[in-house]
Amino acid sequence: MSYVAPLKDMQFVIKELAGLAQLNALPGCEDASPETVEAVLEENAKFCSEVIAPLNVAGDKEPSFWQDGKVTTTKGFKEAFKAFGEAGWQGVQHPVEFGGQGLPKLVATPCIEMLNSANLSFALCPLLTDGAIEALMTAGTEEQKKIYLENLVSGKWTGTMNLTEPQAGSDLALVRTRAVPQGDGTYKLFGTKIFITFGEHDMAENIVHLVLARTPDAPEGVKGISLFIVPKYLVNADGSPGERNDVHCVSIEHKLGIKASPTAVLQFGDHGGAVGTLVGEENRGLEYMFIMMNAARFAVGMQGIAVAERAYQKAVQYARDRVQSRDLAGSSGPVAIIHHPDVRRMLMSMRAQTEAARALAYVTAAAHDVAHHHPDDAARKANQAFYEFMVPIVKGWSTEMSIDVASSGVQVHGGMGFIEETGAAQYYRDARILPIYEGTTAIQANDLVGRKTVRDGGATARSILALARRTEEELAAHAGGDLAAIRKQLSAAVGALDEVVSHVVGNMKTDIKGVFAGSVPYLKMAGIVLGGWQMARAALIAAEKLKTGEGDTRFYEAKIVTARFYADHILPQSLAYRTAIVDGAQGVLALAEEQF
């Protein structure tokens, strides 16, 4: 088996850190009982390991290809996607009324992780479809919902996000695609969109493009952007796909990784105009797109965790199998390299970072659910603030981390890691897109600094730090040993993050460039510290379980060791970031352009 879902860790995080039982008690979450969740995850794990994971290498070796406007996906993808839809996996988190399973994000999240671990390229199609579903649910008309949602939720049709244009990447103010009203409630769209993931493919009967464009009288900048549905095939009155719409794929990109996922250049309106309908109100497109984007950003964060997990599993396997050099402590002959301290250090680093990021992401998903289902207004608000604060961190930190982990995975394989046939290099290539698409790490960091930290004067950030301090206090009850060591590092890290939050909030008005010079370090630091907080929580719970003798002793022991590793090897990096953020603006900003 090339991928084995880490169900034990997932269940631990869901139950012990993210609070499944409390969530299950909320109105609307009654179906998410521990038993149901366990069954769903096991079924999903089986599907991902058996059906999707085996297509991962094939997708890299024989990527999607373009010919005469058509994209043919890797052999097997079409059938696998059909099976995916039929098994109901596209609908896990979507409403029952549209054919979904109506389960909380906390349950959908491990499913997304497994699908991405199995095959990052394949998983992108459902990922974008999820975004389209969310946008239509929020802003679509009843008719739009009726036409599109069931087909999207069932996986019969797929969705895309059309934002980027050659001149408009991170800066959507520059979008130029035009939407001309036809007087009959429809619009005709004209323009070029690039980097459209699964913008064209052969896996579904129809493709529902959600497209940012400007109406003729729209104001300039981001306030003049509207959102349109432009289906690949116009939809007949009976709901079936009809006439071909004027949106065409003129090429797909030759990429470093995720090669099976076709990245399309789409041409709208070259033959008279692509017919579209408006989603919601004119000029509010960016707002709706952010709905898709926030869900997608969180999901891309999960991609980082997923590829890190896969890279870790592969590296562990190789380290167990590869025999080379004697044991440092003495052995009669060569041993498996997992016995060598530096190989263990790399594996532990991969493992610890992956587990910490997983814990933080699942806890974030649970906050999203509580924010939607809790009867108490204050609890909803607090959880929504927590969720929104965490999204850029889950996205930015987990994806940056995944590059480091995938790179270590190659290193564990030594020379074999550099040979493509080995497979470790694919993760290193695939992971590289993650901190770029759906908003680069810098864009996430802008969001974290501006909207998420400074706007409320640091209140949300400090409320989260207060929670981390509570964990620190609980650790204080344990004198000596691993928990005391963890506390020491967590304490320093939380203190440093507190200082940084004050720096960011305090200097935004007087030194905006200086603050943003430290924005990505702040994001990474927040990820490291809050991931460390989750690992500390995990260690506390594991220690408790060991005391009571409940459950899998070896698992809990390993959790404490992993948290200890994280505390000594990862958490101290936060102090280095503190210096970079607080003292480092001068070095970032002082050079003139021509001095580079």
Place this chain on the structure above:
Amino acid sequence: MSYVAPLKDMQFVIKELAGLAQLNALPGCEDASPETVEAVLEENAKFCSEVIAPLNVAGDKEPSFWQDGKVTTTKGFKEAFKAFGEAGWQGVQHPVEFGGQGLPKLVATPCIEMLNSANLSFALCPLLTDGAIEALMTAGTEEQKKIYLENLVSGKWTGTMNLTEPQAGSDLALVRTRAVPQGDGTYKLFGTKIFITFGEHDMAENIVHLVLARTPDAPEGVKGISLFIVPKYLVNADGSPGERNDVHCVSIEHKLGIKASPTAVLQFGDHGGAVGTLVGEENRGLEYMFIMMNAARFAVGMQGIAVAERAYQKAVQYARDRVQSRDLAGSSGPVAIIHHPDVRRMLMSMRAQTEAARALAYVTAAAHDVAHHHPDDAARKANQAFYEFMVPIVKGWSTEMSIDVASSGVQVHGGMGFIEETGAAQYYRDARILPIYEGTTAIQANDLVGRKTVRDGGATARSILALARRTEEELAAHAGGDLAAIRKQLSAAVGALDEVVSHVVGNMKTDIKGVFAGSVPYLKMAGIVLGGWQMARAALIAAEKLKTGEGDTRFYEAKIVTARFYADHILPQSLAYRTAIVDGAQGVLALAEEQF
């Protein structure tokens, strides 16, 4: 121009940090006058930029390929290699008596950097040839020298290092290739070698394989390995290539990067035996191979610096050209992204690490030269110790750094970075081999811990720290401003490294696994701290030049800013490593194998 040699920084480092004038005053270094060196570097820069750099993308897109035992290199490589040899570039550092230029390593080093910046794949052929030359000069018989050296130095023939076998990677004790004496002074070799860089190609008239093998009565392990010359074509009495020898390339690897460089599987003796001659004495092969390997390790460190420089240049170019989003401080429209703080932060990080690693490497090269040419025995010994201490750091740290830099280079390009046509991804792929071949970072770290730190009880390490402390004292004369800020961070970092040296030396006997659990962190930390020391030296000199008004003011200002960036953003990482090394062994070692 796709690559512009950073001659200004190279000259600064050579003259101001590595002490060219003092070196030039030593016996045997009379030719290395500042004027000559300047002329050599300018000529080399021109050759590398104009002839070699343009082949870099072609080599990636249309790599070397194997057919029927023959390897055809990328179009243009053969002609370029001929021009390289004819211009005398293979011979820069080799003795005049064999046709070389007899220049110091300090002069050869920037030439190696430029060649590798221009084209990492191409540069590997001369790199391995340099190693073969060094091994033959040290251990070859007069006849072997006569037959091979001139042809290697002139670039008519090329050299290879044949160490690795499928079961013997990092662990050469496992080498199985057999060498059977024929009674006439020759041997017949039988076995398989893998990962042989430029093990077969069409760029030279002959290929001189240096091969590790065992004679029939050799002891087991590394003490039973001998070194043999096995030429691709046996050499006629008149010195011309004659009959084809029984060494054949049965395949080349499909790799993540450096695709133009053929990585061969070589089969020795499948048709009766490959004829070889012994180099030096039997069973001393590893010792001779280490001569090649130390030179090659230093050179691979230069590869890291070289690809980092190239990635930096490409990212700066893109950041200047790409217009996106308004300036944070306000602007009427979108600006070049080099104005955005996080883009600057990435560029500064790339720049600062590259400059620091370059400075450390060139200073190391100068120590090698002084160790060979100084009339005073104590000076020779001290410089040799310095050189040997630094080789694993230059190799390990510079190459690990290059991955980070190349990855940032992709990130600066945003979505375009992930598209292969852009070119940034090639550096990310190419760089990934550097911390693996010629000894993984863990192997370098073993060397640094064992032979270089513990063996002399930390004496060399502490003597280097004393030099760094002297720089710190000089910085103390400057109150306030950048130099004071640099001093603050350098001081903390040097103190931490001192503590770590004591930890390593003090615990080796009682807790060997614990010490090696921190070996790679120790190596990286040493690189960061000693690179920071060189940046601090550079800042001091730049400040002095600015005071006297001598030279290029903008260059010296930039050097101080870059050193300041390094101090605030890179140096503090050393403190995180200190914690990982001193406190982190438990987390590395505690898991049982089955708990991974």
